[in-house]
Amino acid sequence: MSSADHLAAPSGAAFTELPPDSTRRNLLIASCAAGGVAGIAAITPLVGSFEPSEKAKAAGAPVTADISGMAVGELRTFEWRGKPVWVVRRSKEMVDELKKNDAGLADPESKRNPSEFTPMPQTRNEYRSLKPEYFVAVGVCTHLGCSPSTRFTPGPQASLPDDWPGGFLCPCHGSTFDLAGRVFKNKPAPDNLPIPPYTFVSDTKIIIGEETKA
Ligand code: FES
Missing domain, CATH: 2.102.10.10 (Rieske [2Fe-2S] iron-sulphur domain)
Structure with a gap:
C-alpha cells in the first residue's frame, strides 16, 4: 500500500462535508490551541526514539x-x-x-x-x-x-x-x-x-x- 492510499477515503465512503470557511477557521484555531500540548507530547517520544540507544552509542x-x-x-x-x-x-x-x-x-x-x-x-x-x-x-x-x-x-x-x-x-x-x-x-x-x-x-x-x- 502506498502512502497515498492512507490518505484516500475508504472505498464506498464519502468524505465528511466541510463547514463554511469562517467556522472552519475557528475550528482550526481551537483545535491548534488544544492540540498544541498534545502535539508536543505526541512529537516528544518520536524525537526520543530517533536518539541512538546507549548500546548503539557504545x-x-x-x-x-x-x-x-x-x-x-x-x-x-x-x-x-x-x-x-x-x-x-x-x-x-x-x-x-x-x-x-x-x-x-x-x-x-x-x-x-x-x-x-x-x-x-x-x-x-x-x-x-x-x-x-x-x-x-x-x-x-x-x-x-x-x-x-x-x-x-x-x-x-x-x-x-x-x-x-x-x-x-x-x-x-x-x-x-x-x-x-x-x-x-x-x-x-x-x-x-x-x-x-x-x-x-x-x-x-x-x-x-x-x-x-x-
Ligand atoms: S574479499 Fe575478495 S579478494 Fe578479498
Missing part, C-alpha cells in the same frame, strides 16, 4: 588499544564499530622496504577516496601511519569484506609471487596488500585497506576512533 564509541609489550612482527586485533582493527608493529627494515613496492601497487600514494580510506591527513604518507613503527588499519578487504591473513615473511611461498615483499593475503579471492595495507595491481580489491581515525595517548596506548588533532 558500539560507535572510541576504543582504547593497549599495545604495550608488542614484539616486532606482532599483530593485535581490536574491535571498533564491529570491525577488526589491526595494530602491527613493524621493524625498521619492513618500513624501509615499503618504498620498493610502489611500482606494483594500484594506489601507492593513497590518493583514491582519501576521506574514506585515509581520513587523517597525517597518515597520508608512504607508510600510512602516524608512527612508522605502528601500522593501524581496518582488517577488512576492500573487495568483498573478507579478513586478509598475515604473510609477513618475504620470499616465495604458496599463493604468492616469488618476489613477495611481506604483507597480507586475502584468502577469498587472492588480493594482496603490502605492509602499509596498499593493494597490489590487478587484484580484485579496488582499494587500499582503510586507516581508521586514531590517536596515541601514550607510547603504549592508542585510542581508535578518535582523530589526532593537527
Whole structure:
C-alpha cells in the first residue's frame, strides 16, 4: 500500500462535508490551541526514539588499544564499530622496504577516496601511519569484506609471487596488500585497506576512533 492510499477515503465512503470557511477557521484555531500540548507530547517520544540507544552509542564509541609489550612482527586485533582493527608493529627494515613496492601497487600514494580510506591527513604518507613503527588499519578487504591473513615473511611461498615483499593475503579471492595495507595491481580489491581515525595517548596506548588533532 502506498502512502497515498492512507490518505484516500475508504472505498464506498464519502468524505465528511466541510463547514463554511469562517467556522472552519475557528475550528482550526481551537483545535491548534488544544492540540498544541498534545502535539508536543505526541512529537516528544518520536524525537526520543530517533536518539541512538546507549548500546548503539557504545558500539560507535572510541576504543582504547593497549599495545604495550608488542614484539616486532606482532599483530593485535581490536574491535571498533564491529570491525577488526589491526595494530602491527613493524621493524625498521619492513618500513624501509615499503618504498620498493610502489611500482606494483594500484594506489601507492593513497590518493583514491582519501576521506574514506585515509581520513587523517597525517597518515597520508608512504607508510600510512602516524608512527612508522605502528601500522593501524581496518582488517577488512576492500573487495568483498573478507579478513586478509598475515604473510609477513618475504620470499616465495604458496599463493604468492616469488618476489613477495611481506604483507597480507586475502584468502577469498587472492588480493594482496603490502605492509602499509596498499593493494597490489590487478587484484580484485579496488582499494587500499582503510586507516581508521586514531590517536596515541601514550607510547603504549592508542585510542581508535578518535582523530589526532593537527
Ligand atoms: S574479499 Fe578479498 S579478494 Fe575478495
